[in-house]
Amino acid sequence: MKAIRIVPGEHGGRPVVHQLPDPRPAAGQVLVRVHAAGINRGEIPMARRLREGAPVPSGVEFAGTVIETGADVRTWQPGDRVMGHGPGGHAEQVLADPLALMRVPDALSWVEAAAFPNVFITAHDALVSNGELRPGETVLVNAASSGIGLAAIQIAKGMGAKSVIATSRSQAKLARVAPYGVDVAIDMTRGTQVAEVMAATGERGADIVIDSVGASVFEDNLRCMALKGRLVNIGRLGGSIARLDLDILWLRRLRLIGVTFRTRTEAERLACVQGCARDVLPLLQAGRIQLPVDRTFAFDALGEAHAYMDTDQHVGKLVLLVS
Numbered sequence: 001m002k003a004i005r006i007v008p009g010e011h012g013g014r015p016v017v018h019q020l021p022d023p024r025p026a027a028g029q030v031l032v033r034v035h036a037a038g039i040n041r042g043e044i045p046m047a048r049r050l051r052e053g054a055p056v057p058s059g060v061e062f063a064g065t066v067i068e069t070g071a072d073v074r075t076w077q078p079g080d081r082v083m084g085h086g087p088g089g090h091a092e093q094v095l096a097d098p099l100a101l102m103r104v105p106d107a108l109s110w111v112e113a114a115a116f117p118n119v120f121i122t123a124h125d126a127l128v129s130n131g132e133l134r135p136g137e138t139v140l141v142n143a144a145s146s147g148i149g150l151a152a153i154q155i156a157k158g159m160g161a162k163s164v165i166a167t168s169r170s171q172a173k174l175a176r177v178a179p180y181g182v183d184v185a186i187d188m189t190r191g192t193q194v195a196e197v198m199a200a201t202g203e204r205g206a207d208i209v210i211d212s213v214g215a216s217v218f219e220d221n222l223r224c225m226a227l228k229g230r231l232v233n234i235g236r237l238g239g240s241i242a243r244l245d246l247d248i249l250w251l252r253r254l255r256l257i258g259v260t261f262r263t264r265t266e267a268e269r270l271a272c273v274q275g276c277a278r279d280v281l282p283l284l285q286a287g288r289i290q291l292p293v294d295r296t297f298a299f300d301a302l303g304e305a306h307a308y309m310d311t312d313q314h315v316g317k318l319v320l321l322v323s
């Protein structure tokens with residue numbers, strides 16, 4: 001099979017298509033023929049950091065057909081349409097844990113299905129498992145045009161948030177994000193986030209902040225949070241060193257939460273997939289979740305996709321066409 005490996009180099013790693021032996025499923029594993037695979041922002045810095053060592057499998061999500069199951073797998077059968085979360089998705093075949101797979105609704109294309117797992121699992125974990133979203137709450141989503149942002153907006157709306165406030169550095173992107181469930185759109189370049197969130201919430205503030213931007217918006221985010229608000233940090237696209245006013249933290253009794261797959265155990269990762277399957281799959285099946293794909297790329301053009309992602313022109317997901 002063909003599989004993409006990130007090959008380390010002096011100036012960082014680069015994606016290279018390798019010809020590798022077809023994998024065989026061991027007990028408790030599922031072998032999937034990948035048709036399309038999502039591309040994620042975190043893969044870019046990960047590749048840049050690779051200066052030495054062995055080539056690393058690329059991709060964290062995929063959609064395809066089950067080819068074969070190992071002993072003890074009862075939940076999946078050859079022919080099942082699945083989408084999954086786990087390493088090595090940028091390959092014609094991938095081995096997966098049965099609990100890392102979700103059934104693809106009939107109405108979804110392979111490209112749409114490949115756009116689902118990572119951002120929806122992450123956003124669900126941030127909003128629901130960590131942010132403890134309750135119906136009627138207000139959610140502020142930074143970098144709303146990102147894959148994570150669009151997932152967070154739709155999960156929040158689908159699970160009963162009263163109001164979703166979205167930010168972006170681009171007015172044009174805010175217009176494209178609006179139909180996914182945005183109640184208030186804030187152009188971050190105006191520097192008026194705090195005033196706009198407070199005005200939109202009757203001076204109460206946001207109950208949950210889903211933040212992929214980090215340092216450059218951290219102080220503003222804290223200043224427009226409600227009493228007992230929860231800020232969940234997912235990414236640090238605007239820097240990682242921020243100033244914290246402990247008076248605000250203390251007086252508003254805020255909770256600051258970080259989430260990442262990097263320090264999760266395998267059991268914790270699988271629990272995230274299952275949580276998303278429980279709460280978000282029914283919304284997807286009911287047609288209440290859209291999967292906006294900005295652009296698709298040929299299998300041998302992952303480098304091009306990373307370069308395009310780096311320009312921040314996209315709204316929604318980039319997807320690799322595999323087989």
Ligand SMILES: NC(=O)c1ccc[n+]([C@@H]2O[C@H](COP(=O)([O-])OP(=O)(O)OC[C@H]3O[C@@H](n4cnc5c(N)ncnc54)[C@H](OP(=O)(O)O)[C@@H]3O)[C@@H](O)[C@H]2O)c1
Pocket residue numbers: 039040041042043118119122143144145146147148149167168169170173212213216233234235236237238239259260261309312313314316317
């Ligand atoms: N913690 C986890 O488990 C986890 C899982 C998945 C992803 N992530 C992280 O979450 C972040 C988003 O990932 P994604 O795949 O959804 O990204 P994406 O689709 O590439 O979207 C990124 C968007 O963020 C905004 N942005 C970029 N640089 C910015 C800056 N300096 N200041 C403000 N906004 C900026 C841009 O939107 P505008 O131009 O509209 O402002 C850009 O389009 C990444 O940092 C990624 O590594 C974390």
